[in-house]
Amino acid sequence: MMTRLAPVSESAKTAPPTPVSAATQDGETPRLLVIDGHSMAFRAFYALPPENFATDTGQHTNAVHGFTSMLLTMIRQQKPTHVVVAFDLDTPTFRSLEYTEYKGGRNKTPEEFYGQIDLIIKVMAAMNIPTISVDGFEADDIIATLSVQGETAGWDVLVVSGDRDAFQLITDKVLVLYPKKGISDIPPMDAAAVEAKYFVPPNRYSDLAALVGETADNLPGVPGVGPKTAAKWINQYGGLEGILDNLDSIGGKVGESLRAHVDDVKRNRRLNHLLRDMELPVALDDMVLQAPDREAVEELFDALQFNTLRKRLFDLFGEEEEHDDGEGHQVPAHQLVTEAAALKKWLAAGKATLTAVDVLSEPLGLQREAVAVALVRADSAAVVELGTADEALDRQLGTWLAGDAPKVVHEYKEALKALAPRGHSLGGVVDDTSLSGYLIQPDRRSYDLPDLSQMHLKVTFAAAGTSDAGQLDLGLEGGARFADAVQRGYVALLLSEHFAPMLAERGAATLLAQLELPLAAVLAQMELTGIDVSQERLDALLADFTAAMNAAQAAAFDAIGHEVNLGSPKQLQEVLFEELGLPKTKKIKTGYTTDAASLKALLEKTGHEFLAQLMAHREASKLKQMVETLKKSVDADGRIHTTYAQNVAATGRLSSNNPNLQNIPIRSEEGRRVRDLFVVSDGYECLLAADYSQIEMRIMAHLSGDAGLIQAYAQGEDLHRYVGSHVFGVAPEEVTSAMRSKVKAMSYGLAYGLTSFGLSKQLEISVDEARTLVKDYFDRFGGVRDYLRGVVEQARIDGFTSTIEGRRRYLPDLTSTDRQLRDLAERVALNSPIQGSAADIIKHAMLGVAAELDKQGLKSRMLLQVHDELVLEIWPGERDAVQALVVAQMGAAADLLVPLEVQVGVGSSWNDAGH
DNA sequence: GCCCACACGTA
DNA sequence: CGTACGTGTGGGCA
Secondary structure (H helix, E strand, O other), X not given: OOEEOOOOOOOOOOOOOOEOOOOOOOOOOOEEEEEEHXXXXXXXXXXXXXXXXXXXXXXXXXXXXXXXXXXXXXXXXXXXXXXEEEOOOOOOOHHHHHOXXXXXXXXXXXXXXXXXXXHHHHHHXXXXXXXXXXXXXXXXXXXXXXXXXXXXXXXXXXXXXXXXXXXXXXXXXXEEEOOOOOOOOOOOEOXXXXXXXXXXXXXXXXXXXXXXXXXXXXXXXXXXXOHHXXXXXXXXXXXXXXXXXXXXXXXXXXXXXXXXXXXXXXXXXXXHOOOOOOOOOOXXXXXXXXXXXXXXXHHHHHHHOOHHXXXXXXXXXXXXXXXXXOOXXXXXXXXXXXXXXXXXXXXXXXXXXXXXXXXXXXXXXXXXXXXXXXXXXXOOEEEEXXXXXXHHHHHHHHHHHHOOOOEEEOOHHHHHHHHHHHOOOOOOEEEEHHHHHHHHOOXXXXXXXXXXXHHHHOOXXXXXXXXXXXXXXXXXXXXXXXXXXXXXXXXXXXHHHHHHHHHHHHOOHHHHHHHHHHHHHHHHHHHHHOEEEOHHHHHHHHHHHHHHHHHHHHHHHHHHOOOOOOOOHHHHHHHHHHHOOOOOOOEEOOEEOOOHHHHHHHHHHHOOHHHHHHHHHHHHHHHHHHHHHHHHHEOOOOEEOOEXXXXXXXXXXXXXXXXXXXXXXXXXXXXXXXXXXXXXXXXXXXXXXXXXXOHHHHHHHHHHOOHHXXXXXXXXXXXXXXXXXXXXXXXXXXXXXXXXXXXXHHHHHHOOOOOHHHHHHHHOOOHHHHHHHHHHHHXXXXXXXXXXXXXXXXXXXXXXXXXXXXXXXXXXXXXXXXXXXXXXXXXHHHHHHHHHHHHXXXXXHHHHHHHHHHHOOOOOEEEEEOOOEEEEEEOOOOHHHHHHHHHHHHHOOOOOOOOOOEEEEEEOEHHHHOO
16 A cells, blocks of 8 residues: 655755856856835735735735735746845935935835735745845945946846836946836836936936935925926036036026025935945845745745745746655555564564654553554555554564664654553654754744644645545554554654754754753653652642632622622723722733732732732632642642653743643742642652752853853852942942842843843833943943843844754844844843753753663652752652762753852652752 | 633743 | 743633
């Protein structure tokens, strides 16, 4: 049985950026296509109805669609060898600085246009077409400079612009395409066309425009003077200079008018003169038309829902959507193996061949248990059912699975967990495509095999039961599931092959092999182990919190004289702001916030009993709900087995779910009672919690190399006290707790991209005060300022940030023209290296701890990870040894310029082990 | 049943 | 207008 997998593109895997046109190689004259981005985007916007072009998320795309369509047409018709797009920035230009009304009076940009320029820039990036914008200058200046550069190089230049100022650029070699309305295929303007229309040569067009004026730019001309009069004067006096030299000899009413407005004319001429000698960030040769970045186009056009455009694009660039080379990319037939000898034979046939392993599993309590294993190679596949396998077959399989034979898996950790109840392990895993996909692109929503396959291979296949492809074997028992598993394995194999060069290019191969893959095995063990919870405490706590919640609710109802759903922010707004007429809080989408901070402020202001009870209810119901969730998560073994997600947090952190054990309360007294639910198992001595002290600040000290911070840590000082003493210029012992908490907030804030505004809000001080605080801080710790500044700059250049282990996070929005997006990307750029490096470090520590426990033959075990904390369970008598090895491994997990300090506590519950 | 907004717990 | 997560509720939609 062969299942056809479609569609598959061979070219997607190769496709280096090669020039599409052979013109330059043939020695023909290069043709440069220069596009005025904003003006063409606007043309497209008004040519297509926005209501017909929008994504599911409501983003309008009519301008993007029209622009892209226009560009494709242009490339097809004009056959340029080089293409570039110039954009304006919305920053002031030398023109607007000279003449504040420049381009004033324009209608407000329609709301539907927002975001579309950014999308166009993304489309250009995906098409490998360079875009240029230069602070302080307009696209017109860039275009003029490019025209001159192209002409000087002996190239043909075609300028596409909706701005008539471009006419001054026309020469023998430079033509202008000026679309009249929307996007039409009118022929380019040459010198003759300009003269036919305006009666002046192109190099005099600016003179004419200065006299006539340009309403689009809010540049009034001479009243009564139109193109005809202007052209007559220009030709009579040989240009504007001649006219100005002979002002007095021009008669009639128009002559008077000219003399009255001569200053306007001079200003117009200064402003419509285009700079032709700018320094541009892109060289002509880098504008060569390349094949599009197929992956990026797929992703972007998927998001934009541009299906016909995608086809047009790939057609234009000669890339087939489908490619059948008659070999490979066909899921191999599989044999159902029922005897050890048959398996042995199959395994021996491809001893050192990379094999994909797909584990089929079924629920077992709240966990899963493997029921079959599919082994997939490029040309053959075998399936082994675990339930029916005899001992010999099971042993044969188990030995091979645990052995060194190179394997590819998708979701290694899940495979390990499902195999464990069968007594099987999995060794020799060289790739887990859910992890390699993550390292390549850490901010994706999903790393499902079908998603990755669609994205990277353009191969569509559906999960079991939903796909036609998976239905072929319904007649055979379990056959469809097996075929599906084989298909998954085959796709994982293809993906792994596809990813290998990408990982290498990003320097992520080591990260995968040395960190993430071994960590997956450690995490699998931690998840399998789980943590014991006290059923008695659980029930008692649930009762307590429920009672507290009910009491608070009753008291709240009493306070206002009627019932209300306290869990409904909407109903609460009614009560608070209309019924009780309390002062309005911070505005949110649905009205005014009722969050804890605002309720607290309201309570302090008004002292209303309802507020106090509402807050009590909030806390109790939150905790009750959390305890309920935990109770539901207790497995048959009386333990809670969380699941760690290794590919969710874009920074490299783990996340925890089902249930989340990384957000168990610790700050409030009541909350800590939840932490007390987690107890040491029978037979073990105690729980041990070890956490890094201020790891993010230490990483900041390391990455910035700031001498002050490094010294503070080297001396083992109280960091915030030390910083406070320097910022406030007092002796360390004179740092008040208010001063300390201010610098503490700021120190941490800096790692998150905090602004003066944000700091002022948090510390409840004025923005000026906050600004001074930041300045004083940076005056004392200049290394931090330089580092933070450099991180963003470097990320803008590279397109990504890196952690100390080289884990990357791509931030395309750093160059977005959307302020909000750009600012957010900058804050992310500040935080990601720090948060991500901390994640790298504790991951290394976990590997070290696991290896050392194993090496020393200890029975103690690792249970939990909470970002900067590890929780272990100590076997009787091993406490000192484990504490020593944990401190040693955590401390040695990275070689920083400052020491890594580890705090340890032990106790019979997680709360007791805290400190 | 699905999705969003809100709220809130952690590092 | 400080980063990274997960989970629960209410409420509007289909």
